[in-house]
Amino acid sequence: xxxxxxxxxxxxxxxxAWTAPAPAPVVPAFARAFGIPLRLxxxxxxxxxxxxxxxxxxxxxxxxxxxxxxxxxxFFLVGEQVERFPSLAAExxxxxxxxxxxxxxxxxxxxxxxxxxxxxxDLAAWxxxxxxxxxxxxxxPPYGVFSAAALALVRRRGWSPLLWSRWGRDWxxxxxxxxxxxxxxxxxxxxxxxxxxxxxxxxxxxxxxxxAAALPSILETVADLDVPLVPVTQST
Numbered sequence: 001x002x003x004x005x006x007x008x009x010x011x012x013x014x015x016x017a018w019t020a021p022a023p024a025p026v027v028p029a030f031a032r033a034f035g036i037p038l039r040l041x042x043x044x045x046x047x048x049x050x051x052x053x054x055x056x057x058x059x060x061x062x063x064x065x066x067x068x069x070x071x072x073x074x075f076f077l078v079g080e081q082v083e084r085f086p087s088l089a090a091e092x093x094x095x096x097x098x099x100x101x102x103x104x105x106x107x108x109x110x111x112x113x114x115x116x117x118x119x120x121x122d123l124a125a126w127x128x129x130x131x132x133x134x135x136x137x138x139x140x141p142p143y144g145v146f147s148a149a150a151l152a153l154v155r156r157r158g159w160s161p162l163l164w165s166r167w168g169r170d171w172x173x174x175x176x177x178x179x180x181x182x183x184x185x186x187x188x189x190x191x192x193x194x195x196x197x198x199x200x201x202x203x204x205x206x207x208x209x210x211x212a213a214a215l216p217s218i219l220e221t222v223a224d225l226d227v228p229l230v231p232v233t234q235s236t
Contacts, residue, residue, distance in 0.1 A: 018148050019110060025144035025163050034151060038165045043191030045230035046222050048073040049164065051102055051140065054081055054088035055199035058208030062198040062215060063095050069219045071229040073097050076140045077132075079104030079124030081201060086131035093132040098231035100138035101125055101159065106202045109141045109150040118153055125157075138162050138232055142202075144195075162232060164195035168218075170211045171203030177213035184214070185221040193232065194218070 024031040024038075031038050040047055048066075053059045053075055066073055075092050077099055082089045093099055103109075104124035109117060121139075129135040139154045144163050154161050168184035169175065184194050196215070200207045222229055 020148055021146040021151050022110060024146060031163060034146070036146065036151070036161050036163055037193075038163050039191045039193055040230075040232065043189075045228045045234070046188065046190060046225070047193045047230055047232045048196065048218070048222075049076060049100075049140075049162075049193060049232070050074070050196050050198040051076045052078055052081070052106065052197050052199040052202055054085045054092065055201065055208055056085055056088070058198040058200065058212065059085075059088050059092065061208070061212040063091065063097070065212065065215045065219070066097070067095065069216075069223070069229075071219055071222075072231050072234075073229070074100050074138065074232045075198070076100045076102035076138070077124075077128050077136070078102045078106050078199075078201070079120075079127040080106075081199065082124075082127050082131050089128060089131035090133065093134055098138070098233060099128055099132045099134060099136050100140065100162075100232070101128060101136040102140055103142055106142045108143055108145055109147040110145060112147070112149075114149040114153065117147075117149055121153060121157070140164075162193065164193045166192050167195040168197075168211065168214060170197055170214065171200075171207050173204035173207070175207070175210055177210050177217070180210055180214035181217035181221070184218050188221060188225065190225075190227045 021034045104120045139159045168180040170180045
């Protein structure tokens, strides 16, 4: 009985360690404890970031709006989507935006073994670099959820983990452009990292349309603050 209890306790301890960083996106104290940034290293700009792309309609729509405003952004790309649309990854880079890493498959890191996750990260990094012509140095996990292994693997490769301090929650089927823009800009200030999505591969169909429609209002709010929009690594 005692050995069984010890085994259960050991298993629980391992599970707790494995999932320990997971609440970081919604509990800032966890992000601080594990050294996972939510904001820019220096409060000298605001970073608009897009997850889950590239997307054949969403990515060009977003790039076009950013160009109208003379704004640069950071795109956390999914390797399997870059394989489908390599020219879009190249277009992102050519337009002066930053390419970053969101994994090869959009799978929760808590469900990946360390070895499987390592293969996924390396494949994604190679795929993105090959298509975009530049190697990513930033990583945000699918759903923003880090496992202990993911955090260790990313740092071992010299990449920087990053989450966000503002979000549009633009993936839902019932969201509106006005609600997305209001949520993304509520309390917005220098140093913030804003999370949006330029793709609907892993969210409600057509969600990218609402994001694209919300983006001008978000960019106008940033302009009114007189704070520059910067790719994340420009603030390091």
